[in-house]
Amino acid sequence: MRTASNPQLVPSSNYNTSSDTAPMTQKKILWFRRDLRIEDNPLLSIGGEVMPIFIFDTEILKTLHPQDRRVSFIYARVLWLKDALRQKGLDLKLYLGNPIEIAALLEQEGFDDVYASGDYDAYAKERDIKVSHSLDFHALHDTYIFKPEEVRKDDGSPYLVFTPFYNKAKTLFTPKHLQAYPFAQQSLYETSYEGITHIAAGQKTVLPLDISSIGFEPNFIVTIAPERKLEHFETAITDYAKARDYLGTDATSHLSLDLRFGTISVRAILRFLVEQKKKGVETEPFFRQLVFRDFYASLLFSYPDLATHNHKYRFNGIEDVSKFKAFCEAKAGVPVVDAGITELINTGNMHNRVRMICASFFTKDLLLPWQWGERFFAQHLLDYDAASNILSWQWSAGTGIDPQPYFRIFNPYLQSKKFDKEAQYIKKWIPQLQAIEAKHIHDETYLLSHTIEGYPKPIVNHKEASNYALAYYKKQL
């Protein structure tokens, strides 16, 4: 062991953020995590004798439903990666277990170094630091445009508000942020790459290469192959600035899943934007959203407590299980909210505008704790990303570092009237409303006073609920 047997949660001297510290002669573990691709992958730019691995992390898997779609997505992609690495003369060794135990075992097997892309949420940071007590841990810059502490105020402190962060980011952005990692000369460390190596309580068994070996049932999602996503987005990006908020259109990129699992590198997306800009396409609105993702990641990196605690204001919502249940079962009686939740449960996806409407309704109209909503989204979103989800919920609740003012409350009926005028999106997900005219679907008075077969009346009156929330918030300030 490199340090005391009870690892502390501080980086050991073996936790490095540079890739250049290991001599070429050492055999290196390349740990694939949020970078499930071949092209432009920093792991494949580390030369020498390597053993690429992927760990099905039991600490994460034990919290998920056996039919979780993300596990099926990852499982399929990991098999793809194994095959793609084989075509390059490499392979991918699959493990099932706790990464800390696996790292200790790999140390006993004579490995010294592990390379992985930096992962900055609280669980990942803690895990990687513990791993660094067994193996020299080299965190590579990959997942975001900027390194977590790259965009700072002149005095070195983190930005708390997005616009100044964005303005600084633009001044720091250089061609090096676009550069693809080149492939290095790598040879495979000889070992067995068959099946899934299960490590538990010091015992090693090899399980068949099947999703059931990791305790899950197949629940595959149909999605455009990552390699074709940018081609697909090329037809939509011209409309992005004006149409991205409209629910009937398909003007967004659907890249969040790829950014989450690194099936496309963020630099490849930036290079695509440069090409589009050369063709005269207005790319800044999309670039801004990508930087938003960096902003949220850097905030959670700098303030890990945000994962569970408010930054501003003490208000915490009121726990009400029956309101929470109605929301989660798409029975709130507010069409755009119920449509969003139905889409989420059935597909694992939800349009950004609807996420905002749902989160506002949840934290303001229903006055529920944002942490409950955050966990509910985390269970269902395919693109679940701790930083983006947590910070967006805090933004909606008005409790975060860069919050929407607490007194700004979305009116879900005005929102749906503006962004889903003909109620096409709503009717797609709530067939019971098929025969109802769009103007009634956006009209709370109509919905409160009419009975619609198979569809509930609104569980709250928006005006009353938002007045109550405002009074409640004011009292707590």
Ligand SMILES: Cc1cc2nc3c(=O)[nH]c(=O)nc-3n(C[C@H](O)[C@H](O)[C@H](O)COP(=O)(O)OP(=O)(O)OC[C@H]3O[C@@H](n4cnc5c(N)ncnc54)[C@H](O)[C@@H]3O)c2cc1C
């Ligand atoms: C309550 C709530 C929860 C959210 N939870 C998540 C989450 O768990 N994971 C996640 O990736 N996004 C989350 N978002 C942000 C946003 O809704 C999604 O990134 C977006 O809907 C994904 O669709 P897209 O790739 O087509 O987006 P596009 O509009 O094409 O945007 C391109 C990329 O920019 C980034 N981006 C866009 N909008 C935002 C934003 N508001 N905040 C941060 N990054 C953004 C994403 O990486 C996205 O893929 C959340 C937003 C809200 C309001």
